[in-house]
Amino acid sequence: MGSSSFKQWTTGQDGIDKIQLGEAEMPTPKDGEVLVKIHAVSLNFRDTEVCNGEYGHHKSLGQSSTLVPCSDMCGVVTESRSPRFKSGARVLSIFNQTHLTGQVRESDMASGLGLPLQGVLAEYRVFPADGLVACPEYLSDEEASCLPIAGVTAWMSINGFQPLGQPLDFTKGGNNNNNNNNNNKDEVPTVLVQGTGGVSVAGLQIAHAAGLRTIVTSSSDEKLDRAKRDLGASTAINYRTHWAWQDAVMETTGNRGADYIFEVGGARTLRKSFDCVAFGGTIACIGYLSGKQEEEADPEGGGGGAGGRLNVNVMALRRNVTLKGILNGPRDRFEEMLGFYRSKGIRPVVSKVFGFDEARDALRYLAEGKHFGKVVIKVAGD
Ligand SMILES: NC(=O)c1ccc[n+]([C@@H]2O[C@H](COP(=O)([O-])OP(=O)(O)OC[C@H]3O[C@@H](n4cnc5c(N)ncnc54)[C@H](OP(=O)(O)O)[C@@H]3O)[C@@H](O)[C@H]2O)c1
Structure with missing residues (x-):
């Protein structure tokens, strides 16, 4: 693998067993965007549905073709073109990238990570800085990755x-x-x-x-x-x-x-x-x-x-x-929630952590309902 490429999983929405590990060209952030090195990804029931081609109840999303699955990640900004986050900042994704405040609008659904937008089961991804929140320091990458959808x-x-x-x-x-x-x-x-x-x-x-x-x-x-x-x-x-x-x-x-x-x-x-x-x-x-x-x-x-x-x-x-x-929640309520978690010292419950190469096993494990709390894939980091 060259230094300008990175690894990512993709799904043709034709079954968990068929997800593929491949390579992609390293993207460059534009104005207002940041490049994030992804450390941990937590899985949601939705991710199993997307990979199995069963996520059809939001008609407006359509069934787009090959895409990187998953939406919830904790990572570190490695290159910034936004004043919102400096290089080195630890960040979490928000699920619907444009849902910043108030009730969710139908148009926000078009900004969901891991369908219809490309997701986060990858070593790197560019995000609009607005689509991220600062990660609480007291949580590990694995714990923090559990918060965007479930929390x-x-x-x-x-x-x-x-x-x-x-x-x-x-x-x-x-x-x-x-x-x-x-x-x-x-x-x-x-x-x-x-x-x-x-x-x-x-x-x-x-x-x-x-x-x-x-x-x-x-x-x-x-x-x-x-x-x-x-x-x-x-x-x-x-x-x-x-x-x-x-x-x-x-x-x-x-x-x-x-x-x-x-x-x-x-x-x-x-x-x-x-x-x-x-x-x-x-x-x-x-x-x-x-x-x-x-x-x-x-x-x-x-x-x-x-x-x-x-x-x-x-x-x-x-x-x-x-x-x-309920369709998840806006960024300002996410930040409010993080303040509550911090003040109460809440640590999300991580049931099991899988390696990046074990993404298939992780998705299967979640689909079988063996877990208590969250299933996490460790992508990189310590
Ligand atoms: N609307 C939203 O914004 C939103 C966000 C996240 C999730 N969801 C949806 O919420 C559901 C849960 O998501 P998740 O990510 O928390 O899933 P998950 O981690 O996979 O949780 C599944 C657990 O739900 C329990 N369960 C299964 N069938 C049940 C039933 N008939 N009655 C009661 N409990 C049952 C089981 O718990 P036990 O093993 O203890 O029995 C199972 O382990 C999914 O349908 C998902 O699509 C919606």
């Missing part, structure tokens, strides 16, 4: 309706700013996260650090034990052995329900979330791990065994629920 999505699921700069924090004897309609000033809200993947574990960490009550579901008793032991989860429910986990949520909350629900399950979990959300609570619609299409008759039932089509209208008004589609 920010979890942050927005809890704090998306809070004013910027005033996240929920009940650790100082009450919320520092309680103009959130959901919560009575004296009542500590409960956050329910589904599963122990990247977003949910980040949600547990954020909620616990903010002094909120936490409930976690998982298919594994071992992972549930870990969530309680290491992350302070108040209640842990196995959704395989307790398929009616919504009843357990109601029981453990004294029939109040959960104020914030991380809906990562989709087709088979949404009904249950409606059955255990608190009055005035928020269901953050994040993912669809149990399927994108609701089945005509839910084999697991729900709401006391009733199956059939979900009438979202009735379910939402029954308890004055806010159903919020």
Whole structure:
């Protein structure tokens, strides 16, 4: 390999097993851009979908051809054409490169890393300096790489309706700013996260650090034990052995329900979330791990065994629920989140680190759901 070339993985969106390690010409940053040497890349469920050609629900993105997968990286600026970051600065990518503040716009979706834009599973990449944030010093490259999608999505699921700069924090004897309609000033809200993947574990960490009550579901008793032991989860429910986990949520909350629900399950979990959300609570619609299409008759039932089509209208008004589609979050909320992480000393949970040459194994490992928290690929560095 010549000094003006570097290694990168590409996918034809035709299967994880077919991703290719190749070489590319070293790019040169233009005005407003920086060249970054990538140290660590964390994987998201989305990356497995992209590599398998299954990421088709955002119609506007299309199914472009060969591309470098993945979006979340921690690296170091090696050449700068922007006053925003000097050479040597440690940086993190933001997922939608143009989403800097406010609600995400459809046009921002065209700036997503790892589809439709070229991603970060490479030794080097040029970024607009605006598409990066400064990396907190106290985190390792591997830890910090976990934050752009998983951390920010979890942050927005809890704090998306809070004013910027005033996240929920009940650790100082009450919320520092309680103009959130959901919560009575004296009542500590409960956050329910589904599963122990990247977003949910980040949600547990954020909620616990903010002094909120936490409930976690998982298919594994071992992972549930870990969530309680290491992350302070108040209640842990196995959704395989307790398929009616919504009843357990109601029981453990004294029939109040959960104020914030991380809906990562989709087709088979949404009904249950409606059955255990608190009055005035928020269901953050994040993912669809149990399927994108609701089945005509839910084999697991729900709401006391009733199956059939979900009438979202009735379910939402029954308890004055806010159903919020979450699409990551803007740069300013990412920076707000980093301040919170720093002040609370939160370290993202890295389940396993793979070498750069082992990217295929890493993606397979994530797709098999063996992890707790995040799976990371170490690209370079110490
Ligand atoms: N909207 C957004 O901005 C956004 C951002 C990130 C992710 N997402 C979506 O959110 C979902 C999770 O992403 P991720 O990156 O955190 O995934 P991940 O790390 O791969 O997490 C997967 C975990 O979810 C749990 N799970 C699987 N099926 C489940 C079910 N039916 N009910 C409850 N939990 C279930 C499993 O946990 P256990 O092993 O503990 O059972 C599994 O290990 C994906 O659908 C992803 O596309 C959306």
